Amino acid sequence: MRKAKSRGAQSKSRAQSALPTIGTRLGARTEFRIYPSIGVARIGDCRDSFMIGPEAPGLVPSGPFRGADQGIKPQAARFRIYRVEVDANENEVVTEEIVAVHAHDRQVAVVAFQVCANEAHPNTRSIVETTENGWWYVAPINATRSMCMFVTDDDLLPRGAKRDLRAWWLDQLRQAVFVPRQFRDLAHSRDFVTRSARSQCLDVPVGSGWLAVGDAAMAFDPLASQGIVKALDHGWQAATSIAAYLKGEHSSLEKFALQQRREYAVFQATRAQYYRLEQRWPRSAFWRRRNDATKL
Numbered sequence: 629m630r631k632a633k634s635r636g637a638q639s640k641s642r643a644q645s646a647l648p649t650i651g652t653r654l655g656a657r658t659e660f661r662i663y664p665s666i667g668v669a670r671i672g673d674c675r676d677s678f679m680i681g682p683e684a685p686g687l688v689p690s691g692p693f694r695g696a697d698q699g700i701k702p703q704a705a706r707f708r709i710y711r712v713e714v715d716a717n718e719n720e721v722v723t724e725e726i727v728a729v730h731a732h733d734r735q736v737a738v739v740a741f742q743v744c745a746n747e748a749h750p751n752t753r754s755i756v757e758t759t760e761n762g763w764w765y766v767a768p769i770n771a772t773r774s775m776c777m778f779v780t781d782d783d784l785l786p787r788g789a790k791r792d793l794r795a796w797w798l799d800q801l802r803q804a805v806f807v808p809r810q811f812r813d814l815a816h817s818r819d820f821v822t823r824s825a826r827s828q829c830l831d832v833p834v835g836s837g838w839l840a841v842g843d844a845a846m847a848f849d850p851l852a853s854q855g856i857v858k859a860l861d862h863g864w865q866a867a868t869s870i871a872a873y874l875k876g877e878h879s880s881l882e883k884f885a886l887q888q889r890r891e892y893a894v895f896q897a898t899r900a901q902y903y904r905l906e907q908r909w910p911r912s913a914f915w916r917r918r919n920d921a922t923k924l
């Protein structure tokens with residue numbers, strides 16, 4: 629008769645058998661791998677420039693390796709994470725480069741499009757008006773049509789059917805003073821679309837063979853009203869950086885990424901200042917999140 633193993637011995641042998649040994653086939657799986665692998669990098673003493681380390685196996689970085697001050701350029705690395713599908717025979721295919729998106733709030737816009745603007749108030753102005761649970765934004769599209777949206781956080785929306793959203797939206801509207809005056813029939817709005825209006829950015833807007841521009845790289849709060857200008861500006865910057873890269877200026881894509889990071893930091897600081905101007909609703913979840921200096 630075989631002697632039963634003690635509970636400790638059983639769990640130990642189970643844990644051991646779960647660990648792969650060299651040569652063990654692990655079966656089909658998905659792995660996430662960092663490239664280039666973390667290893668040795670040249671520290672360098674140059675103060676005015678740097679160089680990028682090898683970007684792919686077998687590639688040697690092109691010089692010059694010394695900067696204008698004759699110091700050796702420190703080596704930077706663009707780390708990337710790849711999704712690798714491995715089949716049961718250990719064949720590997722890289723299927724995706726993983727880039728993280730950092731969201732800095734959970735804002736949404738509940739949008740209605742309106743016709744028949746009130747003749748007493750010509751349809752030429754944009755309006756921003758704050759209320760307890762968020763803020764209103766009205767922007768003319770043409771002489772008779774406007775977009776009217778309420779910006780709030782997604783967890784503050786009613787959790788029910790579409791008609792609950794409509795009732796809630798109209799409730800918020802009743803708290804506004806200037807926006808309802810702009811329209812004759814806002815109370816009859818039926819068709820709403822809810823869109824993400826959160827501020828977010830990619831951790832790195834440049835990868836191997838791609839770079840991101842516009843909202844794909846970073847989305848600004850609609851309060852900034854800079855989305856379209858930003859998209860056009862990024863297109864120009866990206867074209868300039870790519871042209872410089874193709875002429876051999878290999879740090880041009882890094883400069884593009886740094887410029888984007890600075891741009892997003894300026895946006896965040898400016899946005900925080902604007903939101904903190906509104907102090908009338910200290911108990912409102914929406915405004916509390918924005919009045920707290922550490923949250924935005």
Ligand SMILES: Cc1cc2nc3c(=O)[nH]c(=O)nc-3n(C[C@H](O)[C@H](O)[C@H](O)COP(=O)(O)OP(=O)(O)OC[C@H]3O[C@@H](n4cnc5c(N)ncnc54)[C@H](O)[C@@H]3O)c2cc1C
Nearest residue numbers: 737767823824825841842843844850853854855856857859
């Ligand atoms: C409710 C709301 C109100 C706003 N109000 C303003 C405002 O008043 N002023 C302002 O400046 N900005 C405003 N913005 C922001 C502005 O709309 C965006 O910042 C701007 O449109 C971003 O431009 P883009 O070219 O980067 O991206 P997009 O305009 O989103 O263009 C991307 C395009 O790529 C297409 N696409 C996506 N995936 C694929 C694919 N796999 N293959 C092919 N095509 C694809 C999409 O269909 C889309 O046409 C607002 C945004 C929202 C949500």
